[in-house]
Amino acid sequence: MTRLPVPWRLVLVVAACYAAGSLSSFLLFASSSTGAVLFLPAGVTLSALVLTDRRRWPWILATAALVELVVDRSQGIGPVAVWGFVLANTAEPLVGASLLRRFAPSPDLSRRRDLGAFLLCGVLAGPLVGALVGSVTIHVSQGPDVLDGLLPFWAGDGLGALTVGGAVLTWRLDRGRSGAPGPLLRAVLLLLTAVVTAAVFWPDAVPLAYLTLPWLFWLAVRYGVAVVTEAGLVVAVTANVMTVLGRGPWARLSDSPRMEAAVLQVFIAVAVLGAWLLAVEIAERERARGASRRETAARRRVEALQEVTAGLATAATTDAIAEVLVRSGIGLLADAGAVGITTADGTRLRVWTTSGQVGDLPLDDLSALATAARRHAPVRSWSPSALAVPARAAGRTFGALEFRFADEAAVDDDGAAMARTLAELMAPALHRARLYEEEREAAHQLQRAFLPAVPDELPGVGFAGCYLPADQQHDIGGDWYDAFPLPGGRVGFAVGDVVGHDLRAAAAMGRLHAALRVLACELHEGPAAVLEALDRASSAIPGAALATIGYGEYDPVTGRLCYACAGHPPPLLVTGSSAGYLAGGRSRPLATATGPRPQATVDVPPGSMLVWYSDGLVERRDDDLDAGLDRLAAVASGLDGADPRVWCDTVLHELTAGQRLRDDVVVVCLRMQSPASAAVLLPVRAAVVPSLPG
Structure with missing residues (x-):
């Protein structure tokens, strides 16, 4: 059996993030006299498991267990409780990630179905397992009733999985997405989120905390799922910090820590999930509109391709074939382009452009069009952006098609396939036209010979x-x-x-x-x-x-x-x-x-x-x-x-x-x-x- 190398980069990232989250939670617990609850490491371990191969899961879980052990001991927790918390905080992400991967192998949290699986498996089921183990551990080590520790433990871990796990798992959605904010704008938006949350939580007499909802909803509409989940994490941390400092609308519930913790975490969960669901709905509609546009474009492209096919089928000469392709073919996928047909002696290309120009080009020219015809293979150039494909039939290259694009990223796999299809239609049409023109020229010669x-x-x-x-x-x-x-x-x-x-x-x-x-x-x-x-x-x-x-x-x-x-x-x-x-x-x-x-x-x-x-x-x-x-x-x-x-x-x-x-x-x-x-x-x-x- 092959022994896998230690994934040190993964181990170090998980260890650093888990330790930072765990220490932050301890600071909140230690400073809270009102019961603020937020366990950030729950989301760290869950997202690490979901994003990596199962063969690396033991390293992630071992890292989390080791960091949990060290941090807990450093905070003066007894050995029995430490091992109970280690078990709780490794079983919880293992259950959540296993279930999530079962129902959504590659979860896309901008889709309703995958988001539902994430909430049920990663935010509810996994933290429930951890809460059961953790509340029993608290009961055994400290004496409180199991139910007294169950709900806070479950809420803290669930909120950590929701905010941290959601932010990590949706971050990759913005990679390469058109309109996604860059790092600087992202940092400004998250800073503004912290400022807005702190500002609305500052008064304890006037309930302004709900003003975080319009801000999160605006982020959902303007920037989408990834920014909303990151902002949700900032809201969760900031709201808990402000509550620990005695600020916010629930300061009056300080005599009922469990009630305060429950109301605070429910508010954070509802605010984040509400904005998240709005962003998901917008993304789903955009995908539906995009799919509809693609289907419409594909249908129009097929109809146009049928028109080109019919035109090529009736075009009897090379000139007529070039006119069909310039008029109807190139525009199917490019902004401009040209048709090149090799001359009878095979040394030049006769070129027709979409701008209406007709001329000759040496076959040894360095242009993409001539290069594709000379090398009998597709050629891609970047300045300007162009794709040229040869037209080959019966073992011969009869010419080439060149497609020019205003956008450098305009050529996708579908576009390249369409270019090859047009070239494949062009080649036999040219082969047929060449035979016809040779026959016609022979007939002309014969008729001229018969003229008196x-x-x-x-x-x-x-x-x-x-x-x-x-x-x-x-x-x-x-x-x-x-x-x-x-x-x-x-x-x-x-x-x-x-x-x-x-x-x-x-x-x-x-x-x-x-x-x-x-x-x-x-x-x-x-x-x-x-x-x-x-x-x-x-x-x-x-x-x-x-x-x-x-x-x-x-x-x-x-x-x-x-x-x-x-x-x-x-x-x-x-x-x-x-x-x-x-x-x-x-x-x-x-x-x-x-x-x-x-x-x-x-x-x-x-x-x-x-x-x-x-x-x-x-x-x-x-x-x-x-x-x-x-x-x-x-x-x-x-x-x-x-x-x-x-x-x-x-x-x-x-x-x-x-x-x-x-x-x-x-x-x-x-x-x-x-x-x-x-x-x-x-x-x-x-x-x-x-x-x-x-």
Whole structure:
């Protein structure tokens, strides 16, 4: 069995306090002719036992017994009485502490339940045991009846346990408590308590002693349990001293010592307990309000966290994720902060702050944000107060979150856990966004590769084209357009639509696009021959079946337009304020024709604008095709000017703005010049992939 070392510090503290209290009590007893009763050491031993491990109890009890023996002998008490008092003053705290620890293992005397256990076990039960042993000892050694000694002994020890034990056991309640008075203020308050008590006990004719109650109640309301119990100890000692000096409202009871002692101790107990219970009630209500505030804050935090989770779930890009966290995430637990997301090369952080700033930060920066991302671990800084946590998923660190606090003590365990939760939500969202952005960038690259390489200048025409995919997340689909010079100063142009608007449709579109340009440059029999050759080529292109194509050739010298439509919507020719569809040269889509394909020829007035498009521009599920064609004609007939880019953008905006596209859209506009200017090379407006207008 391991032998425990002697707890000398504990032994010395208990010995000094017990001796001081015992000598003070003897002075009161010796000076009292009226029966003042207060045994302070009862509270010393009780509180020492309650606050220490049971394995040290023998040292505490042995110390108390030794000091009791020495003090009693020094006061001339006989050996029989001494051993009786030693037994009484060791059995009493042992019983009280054992019972109290049984019902309240870690008593918090600012709670009603624990205070009740303290009063029943430490103030009543334990002192009763001591009083029984002590009164029997007095009877045996001095002769008075047992009952004559029982009540004073019980009252003195009970009051000592209440005041001294209460003050010691509640002192720790103020450690770290916001609003608790410091040592200097505490000393001033206790000195004022002694002065007030002495002042109100000074008159013996006017009953002013009850004025200690308002003072104690004010201390209870203003400073709480710990200060009240300390003030209660001061009141008990001061009131007993004043009574011994013959002062106070009970001086007239000097002929009845037992009555005086009983009334005095009852008054002190009621005053101290009344203020103590008031302080406990206030503390309980504060705890209830605090718990309610914490529950409300926790509920709001959970609701806000759900909002952040929903926002992250729908945020498709890193920018959108950063905006969600800056707007709704950081404010859950911090006054300010920042979101840092590592760049693709892993050398920098892209930083968004709650103040609205966006910038870059080197990953080797000494800030908490960069350090957390670089070390893959949380970082805490104190000046200023900040907490940074990394966002990790799939074995990678995608960035970090930084939380900045105005209060250095603002980060508790719950706050740190919430910070980690936000980082854990941020990481997979960034992982998903990175994959999406890589996929989108690949789609952009593919779509840019499929865009037509229209020459900067075409003979005798002004040209503009635009493409708008139904899948705007990837900017890719099956619709396409092209324009290119042909031998003899002619211009060829095409509009096509492959079934679908995904990568497969885009691949088929790209191959058809390339094949048409090659065939148009090699064949000189006109658009119909080009489409017939494309029919044959489409059999080797997966996904090309049922594709629709409109192809035309314009000769600026003659002003003649020759065109053919393989299942494609008719082109719209606008001359002045008149707009009409060219309905000739129509046949079935690619790979479905059963005979020669027709073509049509029209002489185009100088300055006319030809608008050709895919069916996504005019078709709507809730409307018929004729209505869409009428809308297009109405819009185009109201336009003027010679810039095909303006026409292209206006038509696209008017027919698609506010609409949810279910199919890709292509629009091309050709400004037909007069024969006299056929030799002039007109600039081509660049073909682009625009965002949805308006």
